[in-house]
Amino acid sequence: DSGVTQTPKHLITATGQRVTLRCSPRSGDLSVYWYQQSLDQGLQFLIQYYNGEERAKGNILERFSAQQFPDLHSELNLSSLELGDSALYFCASSVGGTGIEKLFFGSGTQLSVL
Amino acid sequence: DQQVKQNSPSLSVQEGRISILNCDYTNSMFDYFLWYKKYPAEGPTFLISISSIKDKNEDGRFTVFLNKSAKHLSLHIVPSQPGDSAVYFCAASSGGSNYKLTFGKGTLLTVNP
Numbered sequence: 001d002s003g004v005t006q007t008p009k010h011l012i013t014a015t016g017q018r019v020t021l022r023c024s025p026r027s028g029d030l031s032v033y034w035y036q037q038s039l040d041q042g043l044q045f046l047i048q049y050y051n052g053e054e055r056a057k058g059n060i061l062e063r064f065s066a067q068q069f070p071d072l073h074s075e076l077n078l079s080s081l082e083l084g085d086s087a088l089y090f091c092a093s094s095v096g097g098t099g100i101e102k103l104f105f106g107s108g109t110q111l112s113v114l
Numbered sequence: 115d116q117q118v119k120q121n122s123p124s125l126s127v128q129e130g131r132i133s134i135l136n137c138d139y140t141n142s143m144f145d146y147f148l149w150y151k152k153y154p155a156e157g158p159t160f161l162i163s164i165s166s167i168k169d170k171n172e173d174g175r176f177t178v179f180l181n182k183s184a185k186h187l188s189l190h191i192v193p194s195q196p197g198d199s200a201v202y203f204c205a206a207s208s209g210g211s212n213y214k215l216t217f218g219k220g221t222l223l224t225v226n227p
Contacts, residue, residue, distance in 0.1 A: 002157060035217075042118070042219035043158070043203065056214050090157055099207030099215060100146045100165075105157030 003027065006091050006106035014114055018079040021109045023091030025072055029104070031055070031097030032074040034066055037108075038087040049074055050097040078111070086113045117141045118206050120218035128226055133191040135221050137204030140185065144206040144216075149178060149189050152201045152220070161202070162189070194225045 003026035013019055025032050034046040045058035049068035060066075063081075068074045078085060088110050092103035119138045127133045137147075145166035150158035164171040164178045164187070171178050177190045191198055204218040 002159065004157070033215075040219070042116075042120075043205075043217035045214050045216065048214070058214055092157070100163075102148065102160035102163065103150075103158075103215065105150075105159065107155065107157045 002104040002106065004091060004093050004104050004106035006089075006109050008109060009107065010110045010112075012112045012114065013081060015081055015083060017081050017113075018077065019081065019111065021076040021078070021089055021091075021111075023074045023076070023093075023106060025074070025091075025093030026104050029093035029095050030072065031094045031101075032068055032072070033092040033094075033103060034060075034074070034076050035090040035092065035105075036087045037090065038084075043090065046076070048097060055097055081113045083113050086111055116219075117144075118204055118216050118218040120202075120204055120221050122221050123219070124222040124224070126224045126226060127194050129196055130193045133189075133194040133198065133223055133225065135189040135191075135202050135204075135223065137187045137189075137218055138185060139187075139206050141206070141208070141216075142185070143208040146207045147178070147180060147187050148205045148207075148215070149176075150203045150205060150217075151198075152203065158203055191223075194223075196225050196227050199223055199225050 005024040031050045035043040046060040048056040092105045094101040148163040149161040152158040201220040
């Protein structure tokens with residue numbers, strides 16, 4: 001158990017809909033990362049927050065947004081969903097959020113857009 | 115543009131033998147490398163890392179080698195065990211001030227008893 005909690009584990013929705021994925025980091029970790037793993041793709045970095053503020057942005061679509069709340073949990077909002085958004089979405093956390101820290105991953109949310 | 119490449123989607127080895135997983139990178143700014151292991155229905159877990167100031171790092175049965183001139187790193191598992199069967203991801207970053215970790219697509223290792 002990594003200590004990172006992601007909910008829900010599975011999500012099935014239709015095109016055009018909006019969903020919210022939730023992540024609770026490990027106790028004491030200030031940084032949260034979101035990654036997307038599509039079929040036959042590696043882990044694509046989406047966005048990182050550190051102590052409530054956005055720190056780095058990757059290949060995140062404009063239809064996607066995220067935030068980190070004062071209690072350090074994070075939410076990833078995906079809107080106007082398309083079939084191609086179907087993927088496994090991972091949240092990870094680390095203490096300081098630097099590029100040389102190891103990340104602790106949750107078990108992911110499997111999103112299926114039908 | 116895939117900056118971290120794992121060209122072998124899968125690898126199969128016999129229990130007790132050596133497993134060698136390879137990773138190539140194109141970004142010369144990368145100076146810190148990590149390997150993660152992923153079992154089905156679980157998130158990736160950190161395995162081992164190496165800084166560019168080193169060419170080898172060892173942790174028990176796992177050793178990572180870095181060849182900076184070739185922009186290549188490899189993970190050696192000796193001896194391989196059936197429990198090592200998993201997807202292995204190579205990841206790279208350009209240091210402490212760059213927060214983005216770039217992952218390869220992964221290699222599925224199967225260790226046969």
